[in-house]
Amino acid sequence: MREAFAFLMLLAATAAPASPAEAAELPPGRAAELERLVLQDCGSCHGLTMKGGLGSDLRPESLAGKPVEVLTEIVLDGVPGTPMPPWRPLLSEDEARWIANYLLNGGAQ
Amino acid sequence: MIRTLAFCLLSLAVLASAGALRAGELRATGDLGVIVERASGALLIIDQSDHAAIGRVEGLGDLSHASVVFSPDERFAYVFGRDGGLSKVDLLTQRVAKRVLQSGNAIGGAISDDGRLVAVSNYEPGGVRVFDAGTLEMVADIPTGSKTIGLVDAPGRRFVFTLWDAGETWVADFSEGEPEVTRPAITRIEGIGTNPYDALITADGRHYIAGLFGEDGLTAIDLWQSPLTPRRILSGYGRGEAPLPVYKMPHLEGWALAGERFVLPAVGRHEVLWVDTRSLEETGRTKTHGQPVFAVARPDGRQVWVNFAHPLNDTVEVIDTPSGEVIHTLKPGPAVLHMEFTARGHEVWVSVRDAGRVDIYDTRSFEKLGEIAAETPSGIFFTARAHRTGL
Numbered sequence: 001m002r003e004a005f006a007f008l009m010l011l012a013a014t015a016a017p018a019s020p021a022e023a024a025e026l027p028p029g030r031a032a033e034l035e036r037l038v039l040q041d042c043g044s045c046h047g048l049t050m051k052g053g054l055g056s057d058l059r060p061e062s063l064a065g066k067p068v069e070v071l072t073e074i075v076l077d078g079v080p081g082t083p084m085p086p087w088r089p090l091l092s093e094d095e096a097r098w099i100a101n102y103l104l105n106g107g108a109q
Numbered sequence: 110m111i112r113t114l115a116f117c118l119l120s121l122a123v124l125a126s127a128g129a130l131r132a133g134e135l136r137a138t139g140d141l142g143v144i145v146e147r148a149s150g151a152l153l154i155i156d157q158s159d160h161a162a163i164g165r166v167e168g169l170g171d172l173s174h175a176s177v178v179f180s181p182d183e184r185f186a187y188v189f190g191r192d193g194g195l196s197k198v199d200l201l202t203q204r205v206a207k208r209v210l211q212s213g214n215a216i217g218g219a220i221s222d223d224g225r226l227v228a229v230s231n232y233e234p235g236g237v238r239v240f241d242a243g244t245l246e247m248v249a250d251i252p253t254g255s256k257t258i259g260l261v262d263a264p265g266r267r268f269v270f271t272l273w274d275a276g277e278t279w280v281a282d283f284s285e286g287e288p289e290v291t292r293p294a295i296t297r298i299e300g301i302g303t304n305p306y307d308a309l310i311t312a313d314g315r316h317y318i319a320g321l322f323g324e325d326g327l328t329a330i331d332l333w334q335s336p337l338t339p340r341r342i343l344s345g346y347g348r349g350e351a352p353l354p355v356y357k358m359p360h361l362e363g364w365a366l367a368g369e370r371f372v373l374p375a376v377g378r379h380e381v382l383w384v385d386t387r388s389l390e391e392t393g394r395t396k397t398h399g400q401p402v403f404a405v406a407r408p409d410g411r412q413v414w415v416n417f418a419h420p421l422n423d424t425v426e427v428i429d430t431p432s433g434e435v436i437h438t439l440k441p442g443p444a445v446l447h448m449e450f451t452a453r454g455h456e457v458w459v460s461v462r463d464a465g466r467v468d469i470y471d472t473r474s475f476e477k478l479g480e481i482a483a484e485t486p487s488g489i490f491f492t493a494r495a496h497r498t499g500l
Contacts, residue, residue: 041419044357047191048173053214053232083322085354090420
């Protein structure tokens with residue numbers, strides 16, 4: 001419940017419109033690594049199938065309509081007060097945006 | 110004609126499961142174990158002394174956070190899958206004997222001391238469901254309105270579990286009457302703390318300890334006391350310092366007892382915390398390589414093996430219990446997810462998810478003794494768990 005509320009606050013606070021997702025350029029091989037990260041490590045909490053667990057449901061039908069920049073920020077800065085950690089120490093903004101797009105487009109399915 | 114057909118079918122069956130028992134063959138179960146292949150929905154069956162896989166059982170659904178308990182005769186493994194699947198696997202015939210989909214999202218399970226009941230901890234719907242261990246028919250549904258974690262068995266046909274959202278621990282007592290027709294007696298203990306994320310019970314079934322995510326501290330309940338009273342331990346262990354990001358939650362298991370102390374993972378600090386079992390006071394800390402996920406005492410308690418969360422998860426540290434010092438570091442490979450000791454601790458098996466193998470180490474010399482190929486291996490469970498409370 002708190003997580004949903006924090007998410008809504010983040011949504012309200014962000015002015016960015018839901019622009020079409022732009023694929024960030026990644027070094028060769030990095031995309032495959034990020035894909036593995038999403039499946040296996042994000043999957044620790046969000047489930048290998050992204051259906052959720054300790055973390056929320058990340059399937060495209062659940063994320064539909066969420067702006068890519070909002071998701072990118074959540075990946076980078078986490079959701080304080082919940083188990084969602086900030087990945088900024090480990091990921092660049094481009095990589096976080098790639099993950100956001102990947103999830104929005106159902107890449108993990 | 111019928112006999113020829115039967116013979117053909119038998120041959121096919123034998124070929125299909127080469128490790129399964131053939132007519133007249135004997136195999137003991139004390140040496141067996143399972144390795145969860147988390148992305149394949151399969152269980153590898155292994156023989157400990159052979160250091161080998163002897164079979165694979167498929168069709169177990171989403172095993173992305175699977176755990177396993179064993180029947181008292183060590184014949185059956187009950188597999189709790191992420192998708193709410195509860196599967197009873199026959200280790201000797203290497204088949205799924207029974208399977209039910211009992212919830213939308215489950216996190217773990219337990220088996221009662223007498224082996225009659227299997228309980229599953231559900232995120233969705235939040236609560237615990239209890240099943241007959243033989244038939245997998247549901248005998249009790251305990252809704253909690255909260256994600257449940259830290260489900261363990263306790264002596265006297267009891268289950269103990271904790272509510273992530275509400276910060277309560279419940280004890281479900283099935284000892285009176287027949288479980289199929291008698292509702293359990295439920296005791297609710299409030300004030301466990303903010304967002305307990307996991308819990309352990311000691312092998313004597315006495316101490317239940319819940320780790321907290323939402324605050325610095327853990328909560329211990331002495332199950333020998335009456336009334337059951339929560340006691341905060343290690344309060345403020347973060348010392349007011351900003352916590353480090355936690356990319357994977359620590360896990361608490363009954364192996365936390367080493368000598369006269371508990372060794373517990375800190376949350377948001379790269380440390381394990383030592384707690385005296387009688388006073389429940391902190392006695393010290395050991396700095397570790399990363400965020401501990403599992404801190405597992407060797408069965409004799411003389412060493413504690415620790416693995417870590419992403420991204421420092423290629424490393425295992427070995428802590429000497431008396432001195433609290435890291436005495437050895439291993440680098441088994443990318444993504445070390447789990448460690449399992451043989452019953453008396455002479456070996457430890459370590460899953461290396463991204464290298465597709467399970468490594469076997471001698472716990473005295475730290476020498477690598479062998480390895481077993483496995484697809485994205487996660488949890489490793491040996492049948493000796495059948496005879497221990499809380500595992």
